[in-house]
Amino acid sequence: MSRRSSRDWDRRGVLRAVGGMAALGGLAACGSNTGRSGGGGNSIKQMYHAYGEPGTQQAARKFAEAYQKAEVSIEWVPGEYESKLATTLLGSDAPDVFEYHPDIQLVRSKQIVPLDDIIADVKDDFLPEDIKANSVDGKVYGIRMIDDPQFFFYRRSLLDKAGVKPPTTLDELIDAAHALTTDKVKGLNIGQKLKQVTKPLVWSTGAELVTADNKVGFHTEAVVEALAKTRELYKGDALLLGAPTDSWDPASFVQGLCAIQWCGIWAIPAVEKAFGDDYGIFPFPSSGEQGRPVVYNGGWSAYVSAKAKDVDKAKEFVKWLWLDQKQYQEEWALDYGFHIPARKSIAAGADKLRSGPAAEAVKLFNENGVFDDPLFTEGMFNTLLDAVTNSVRDDKSPESELDKAETRIGRDLKKLVG
Template sequence: MTGVTRRRLLAMGGGLAAMAVAGCGSNTGRADAGSGGSSGDKPALAQWYHQYGEAGTQQAVERYAKAYPDATVTVQWSPGDYDKKMSTALLTDQGPDVFESVNGPTIDMIKANQVVELTDLLGDAKSDFTPSLIDRMTYRGKLYAVPQVTDMQLLVYRKSLLSAAGVQPPETVDDLLAAAHKLTTDKVKGLFVGNDGGVGVLGGPALWSAGLDYLTEDNQFGFDDPAAIESLHKLRELFTSKTLLLGAPTDWSDPSAFTQGLTAMQFTGLWTLPAIQKAFPDDFGVLPWPKLNATTGKPSVPVGAYGSCVNAKSKNVDAAKKFVKWLWVDQTDDQLDFAQSYGFHIPARKSLAAKADKLKSGPAADAVEFVNENGHAQTPILWSPKSSTAYSDALNRIIRSGADPATEIKTVKTAVDAELKRINN
C-alpha cells in the first residue's frame, strides 16, 4: 500500500519524467503484434505491474497470464518509479492494454478519458467486493478499476522489548512518543517510520488520529483545524526526539530494519508479517496508528488496493476488459493465491477473505480486525496528484525543517481548493 501507498513514490522532477519517456519507447511488454495488435489468432495484450517486493509474485502473475486462453498476455514488471512511468505511457500510443494503479486511476486519468469504464465487469459479484474499495474506484457512479487485493499499513512491535522496558502498547500519540524514548538504547531505536521520518506514510494517520480527513464528506478541504496543527506538531516532535531510526538499509515497506533488531517498533505493511513471523515467531504484535490523545480522534490504519485498469488507447479494449474480468472477477483461486502466497494481503472479496486461512489467527487476524474497525481509504478519489504533492511538501517542511503547521496547512488548503475547483468544473 507509499504518498501514502504501498511502495509508491510521489512524482519527482522533470528529469525523471524525461527518463520515463525514454524508458517507455516501444517497450510495452506486448508480444510482437504487428499493426493489428494481435498475435496469431489471438489478440496480444500487454499487462503492467509495479515491482512487488515479495518473492514469487512476478512468477505468479506471469503464470496467471500464460493460463489465459483467449489472448496472448505479456507481463511487464516495472521497477523504479512505476507511477511516473505508467502515467507517462498513457499519454502515448505505446502504453499497456491492462495496468494496475494504486487505488485505481487518478481523477485526472478519468477526466482525461485515459481509462475505460469497467462497471459491467462485476455483475453479481459486485456485492462480494469490499465496498470501500469499490467506492474508491468509482466516479459519478462508474467503476474504473477492479480491486486486486487489499493492503494495509500498521505498527509492529517486539513484545519482549516492550516488556523489558516496562512499556505497554501505545494507545495515544503521546504514549507512542514516550514508548519510543524508553525503547531507544545505544543499539536499538524506538521506532522506524521510514527513512524520511514519516513524510511518506504518516500524512493520513496524522489526520485520522485527530478525527479529521483529507476532505470532508461534502468534498471540501478537511483539516484546517487546531487538532491537525497539534497532530503535525507531534510528528515534528517525534522526528527531533532522537528515538527514530533514520538511514536504515531498507525503507518502511520492508521488514528488515525490524527483523534485524534495529528498531523496537516499525510502521510497515501487512505483507511483511510472514518475514516477521519467521524472525520472531511468538515475539511480536501489531497495532493501529494511535489516536491523538485520550479525548481526540481514533486509532487508524491506511487501507488501499491496486486496481486493474484498461487503457482507453488499447487497440483491443474489449479483449482487455475480458481479460480483467477473467483474472480479477472469475479466477477466485488465483485471487486467493495472490493474496496469501506472497506476503500477507486481504482478498478484495469478502467470500475469499473468509477462506484466507493465514489471516484467521495471531497478529494477522488482529490486522484484519483493524481494517474492519479502523480502516481508512488512503486518499479520496478527488484528492488529486497536485493535492498529494502539496501536502507531502508541507509534511516535509514541517517534519524535517520545523516549519509552522498552521502556515503550512493554509498553503495546502489553497492548493487543494484550486484543485477541487478545477476538477469540479
Template structure:
C-alpha cells in the same frame, strides 16, 4: 455526483497534474487520443505492475498471464520508486499499457483515461468489500477492480516493550514517550520510513479529520492535525526515531534486522516478520491525536484498470475479467501466497485459513475496526502537497499551520479542476 463531470479537466491536464509537469516540453509532441500503435490483430496485450517486494510476485503475475489463452499478455514489471511517474508518462504515448495497476483517482476518470468496468463487476458486486466498491464508483459506474487490500499498522517487538516497561501506545504522545523508553545504544525506538510519507494519511484520520468533506472541500487542516505534525517534529528531533534506514518502511528489514523496536509497515510483511519473531511480534493501529481523534489503519491496496485510450479495450476487459473476476484460485494465490493481503472478495476473505488465527486475524480485526480507504478525489498533486508539508515542518522545522495553508492553495487548485 454531477459535479464530477468537468469537461475542462482533459487527459493532458489530468496527467500533467499527476506528474507535476509543465505545460510545455516533450509532451507537446504526443498525439491526443492515441492508443498503442500496432497492438491490434492479435499482437497481444501489455500490463503494468509496480515491483512488489515479496519474493515470487513477478513470477506469479507472469504465470497467470501465460495461462490466459485468448491473447499473449506481456508484463512490464516497473522497478524503483517512480512507478507513478513512469506509468503516467507512458499513458501519454503510443506505448501505453492496455491495463495497469494503480489507485482510484477521479482525475483519471474525468480525463477518460480509464474504462468503465461496471459490466464486469456488477454480476459479482455483492461479493466485494463495499468500501472497495464505493472507492471506485463515480456516478454509479465502477472504474477498476480491487485486487488486494493492504492494511498498514505498527509492528512491534513484545519483549522489547516488556523490558522497557512500555504499554502499547494509544495516543501519539504515548508513542513519542514509548520511542524514548525503547531507544538504546543499538536500537531506535521507532521507524516511520525515511520520507515519512506513509504516515501522512493515518495522521489525518487519527486526528479525527478527513482529506475532504462531503462537499469535496478541504477537511484536513485542523488544530489536531497541526498538533500531530508538531508531535512528529518532536519525535523526529528526539534521537529516538530511526533515520536514513537501509530501506523504506514498506520493507520490514529495519524491524527484522533489529534496528528498531517498532515499525510502520503493511500486512504484506507479516509472514517474513513472523518467521523471525514468532509470538514476540505484535501489531497496533496509528495512535489517536487529540480528544476527537481515533486510532486508524490505512488501507492501501492496488486495483486493476483498463486503459480506455488503448486500441484493445474490449480484449483487455475480457482478460481483466478472466483474471480478476473469474479466476478465484489466482486471486487467492495473489493475496496470500507472497505476503499477507486481505482479498477484496468477501467469499475469499472468509475462506482464507491463513487469516483466521493469530496475528493475521488481529490484522484483519484492526482493518475492519479502524480501516480507512483512499478518497477518489485526492489527486497526485494533492498527495505531493501534503508530502511537502511533512518535509517542511517535520524534517525542516517549519510551522505546520503555515505549511498546511500553503498546501491548501495547491489542493484547492486541484479541487477546482475536478469539481468547478
C-alpha cells in the same frame, strides 16, 4: 474517503524481505518481461509495479500464459512506478491493463474506462469501501486486486522489558519511542520520507483529506498540533533515521534496529520468521480530542486504459483474471507475499488469515480501516506530503505549510468537481 465501522499501500513499492535482498534486487532489475508475446489487435499489454516478493513476477507471467483468448504481455516496472505509468499513459505505447490506486484525475482526463458491466454480478463480494474508493460519479473504474492494511509492528519482549504498553494515543507513542530507545535500538521507525504516515497522521486526528462537500479537510488545529508533536519527536533521538530502506520494508524491524515500526500486513511472514510470536501489531493511535485509531488500507486495483487496442477485450481479460479466477486471486494474495484478497468470499475462506497476528490484522482492518478517496489525487498527496515534511523535518510552521497546501489543493479540487 470512508471508514469501516469502521493508494503508498500507501504506495509501498517493492518488499525486500530480509535475507533476500540480493535476489530481490535482481528481480527488480529485470525491467520489462513478457508472458506470451503477440501483436495486432489480439494482444493485451499488462503493466505491474515490481512486487518484491519472490514468485510474483513468475505468477504474473503464469496467469498471462493461462489466458487463451489473447496474447498477454507483462511489463514489470521497477522503481518509480507511478511516474513511469503517468508518462506511458500519455504515449503511443500505453498499456491496455494496468494496476494503480483510486485517482479521479484518470477519469477526468479520460484515461480509463468504466468497468460496471464486468463487476455487476459480483459487486457485492467486494467491501463497499473498496467499491466506493474506485468509483467516480456513480461508475466503477477499478477492480480491487488486494487489500493492504497498514499498522505498527512492535516487539513484545522489548515493550515488556521497558514496562511499555502498546500505545493508543499519539502522546503515548511518543513516550514509548523515548522509553524504548537504547544505545543499540531506536524506539520508533516511521520512515525516512514520512510518506507512509502522512495520511494516517491526518486521519488519526479525526480530520479528513477531503470533506463530504469536496473541500480540503486536513487543515485543522488538531493536525497542526499533531505535526508539532511529530516535529519534537523528530528533533529527539528516539526515531530511526538513515535506515537502509523505508518503512514499507520490514528489514529495519527484523534486524532489530527499532522496537516499533510502521509497516503493513505484507511484512507478517518476514517478521514471524524472525521473531516467532515475539511481536504484535496496533493501529496508528488517535491524536487529539476527536481522534481515532487508524488502519490505512493500501492495495492495488486493476484498470483498463481508454487507449487499449481493444477496450472490450481488455475488459474481458480483467474480468477473467480478477473476477472469475478465484484460485489465482487467492494465490496472488497469499502464496507469495501476504495480503487480504479483495473478494470477501475468498478472504473469509483463507486459512492463513484465521489465526495469530494475521487474524488480528483482519480484525483491526475491519474495525479501523480507512480507505483512499479518489478525489485526493497523487498530485494532491504530494502537495500534502511536502507540507508535512517541511513541518516535521525542516521545522517550518505547520500552520503556514498547511495553509499553502490548502490553497493549492483547494484550487485543484475546484477544477475537478466545480
